[in-house]
Amino acid sequence: MTTTIQEVDVLAVFAHPDDAELSVAGTLLKLKSLGYRTAVCDMTRGEMGTRGTPEIRAKEALDAAAILKLDFRFNLELPDGHVWLTEESRTAMVRVIRRYKPKVILTTHWDDPHPDHASTCRIVREGARLATMGHYDEEAALDPVKIPAIMHSLFSRRVVPSFVVDVSEFVTGKMKAIRAHASQFYSESSSEPETRISARGFLQEIEVRMGYFGSLIGVDAGEAFFVREALNVDDPVALLTRPMNIYS
Ligand SMILES: [Zn+2]
Secondary structure, three states: OOOOOOOOOEEEEEOOOOHHHHHHHHHHHHHHHOOOOEEEEEEEOOOOOOOOOHHHHHHHHHHHHHHOOOOEEEEEEEOOOOOOOOHHHHHHHHHHHHHHOOOEEEEOOOOOOOHHHHHHHHHHHHHHHHOOOOOOOHHHOOOOOOOOEEEEEOOOOOOOOOEEEEOHHHHHHHHHHHHOOOOOOOOOOOOOOOOOOOOOOHHHHHHHHHHHHHHHOOOOOEEEEEOOOOOOOOOHHHHHOOOOOOOO
């Protein structure tokens, strides 16, 4: 049996086909501009969605992947609305992590109101740990890996960000990648039922949030992240003399 190894530096793992775009597209574009190899893993095809079909959404996800200049985008095809931490979902995640060997994973935060998002976070955290254990899932014949770092994308006022990534240069690209999911968002000509995210003001809210998180570090736009582990800082002077906002 030959196994294809397709290593990336950064892997974004989100539940539904437009979640990575809404949450971390600015950071993915920035990391690509810095020369990193990037990929997105969608857990489901979004077949529970009120608007669009799985086929339309798969095409939109590929269009968005091209805008984000991803090296890979793939879908685990777990059942939308029924993403659970199970032996099967953990094993699938372990195999993804061992195949793509990301150094850093971007995913949701465990305190997310959507059950699929919260479960995705748990599957990623447990999968990352288990992927280091040589005797776990030996039948797939994939080598264990060093545990990747995990950045949790934040939107909630209840969680204080560990850091904010300046994505000011990538707002246009992010919004273009989001709009590639045309079936999901506001369009004057659409006759599909309105949802929370297809309302006219939703995309504006995304931009306003980026502006808010950017304001916390004194830039035009930011994406906020929480890291559970203590950060290992080599040079606190270099870190703390970057532009900040004392009123954040
Ligand atoms: Zn979602």
